[in-house]
Amino acid sequence: MQFQKRHIGLLLYILFLLLPIYWLFNMSIKTNTEILGAMTLFPDNPTLANYATILTDPAWYTGYINSMIYVGINVVISLVVALPAAYAFSRFNFTGDKHLFFWLLTNRMAPPAVFLLPFFQLYSSVGLFDTHIAVALAHCLFNVPLAVWILEGFMSGIPKEIDETAYVDGYSFPRFFATIFIPLIRSGIGVTAFFCFMFSWVELLLARTLTSVEAKPIAATMTRTVSASGLDWGVLAAAGVLTIVPGALVIWFVRNYIAKGFAMGRV
């Protein structure tokens, strides 16, 4: 009986999580008249018109492409710089290593609002304002420390004897790193990429400040419906649903690693 009760609690919690998302989806396939007209749990006349609006209007769908581009660049930069650094932290003692590690983490603690204006001026002055690379670099502020932190946890779990054996067998460091070490921490890299994707995809404040037209993220485009001719609830809801889709796909791919990955290799 105990077993049964536990699961009722879990189901209620999941219902609480899904209800608002369902409501958004429900609204996205209604017409605006029905949204404002009556409270219906299921749409009377399901319509895909709201999605059609978004997928045919470049002003809308370029937002998704821009977001994808800077998130992609950010994940690649974060992984490339964090891999060797995490290896250094997990294998060697060096002057100032503890301080450096804590300093890296403090960047994760800095409120983005603090960096808003300086970032804007910095990227404007070097001509990077309104480019994908600017947003990707800005997001490195919190993603690189996080990537180093997670990867260090995973790498510390790999016995050092493996490194030594490889050197005895005559592997050079780059060759060892690329052909032996990286395959060993594959799941760690996957989890790190997931986290970088997550924090870059959901961030809006910096992304919006550093872009105006060319690299405008979808999240910023969404605020547009508020100003244009009252509120277009249906299209707003459809846009919201479409921003959930990439995240849901990513979760689906890493679902078996999530439990271990969230512990950042530390249990």
Add this chain to the structure above:
Amino acid sequence: MNKITNNKAWFLVLPVFFIVAISAIIPLMTVVNYSVQDIFDPQTRFFVGTEWFEQVLSDRRLHDALIRQIVYTMSVLLIEVPLGIAVALTLPRKGWGVSASMVLLALPLLIPWNVVGTIWQIFGRADIGLGGYLINLMGIDYNYAQNSMDAWLTVLVMDVWHWTSLIVLLCYAGLRSIPDAYYQAAKIDGASRWAVFRFIQLPKMQSVLVIGVLLRFMDSFMIYTEPFVLTGGGPGNATTFLSQFLTRMAVGQFDLGPAAAFSLVYFLIILLVCWVFYTVVMNAGKQGEQ
């Protein structure tokens, strides 16, 4: 693991050092620069010393925002941590249910923050949202756009909805690492459910809970986007937290000096709390082992 001392390891850290230095130190220097100067235009600027700091630290509105922020962050932690642990304990250990619950639980974490705001903005409205409609149906007069208490509660529930999953997934990862033998031993000893939780499960979750509490503290202390979309900081100032206040000061009114001074104070508060918490927990852990 005992590590080799080798200063050449610095070469491996250099790329990270440079990229974080560009995106952290240069902007931080700019902020420090602003915080001690009064700037009219690039040519006309005066050194004002600690004037901005004094002005900011004695600002009543800032004190109010700080108190609101602390109350809010405490409420978030007090609700999310126990709830997260409770949900993690109910999760299935094997079978198809594991993957399914992982995917469903992680879903809110991957939604862009402004969309989270939008979802609750819609959901909480009495005319078009299911949540607001149901609450009003129960005879409670609920309107997050006009009543400060309703607005504050809505922001809190939204945060619980959004972030409890993070604690759940962290705790679940900790629980999974407990070997079955521990539970069997507890059963033989006739340990109560509470004893199993207190002496087997909680210690195993400790290291991940530290990560979870730290992340939740930092992020809820910096919360900006969700309340901005949901309530815009209102009604009145009921949901104006520190980031909101700062952004309004820096971008809205363009008071660069005070905004910069405030930024530094803000940053230091987070740094201090995290450092104290981390040190205390780590020391407690060491003493527990001895």
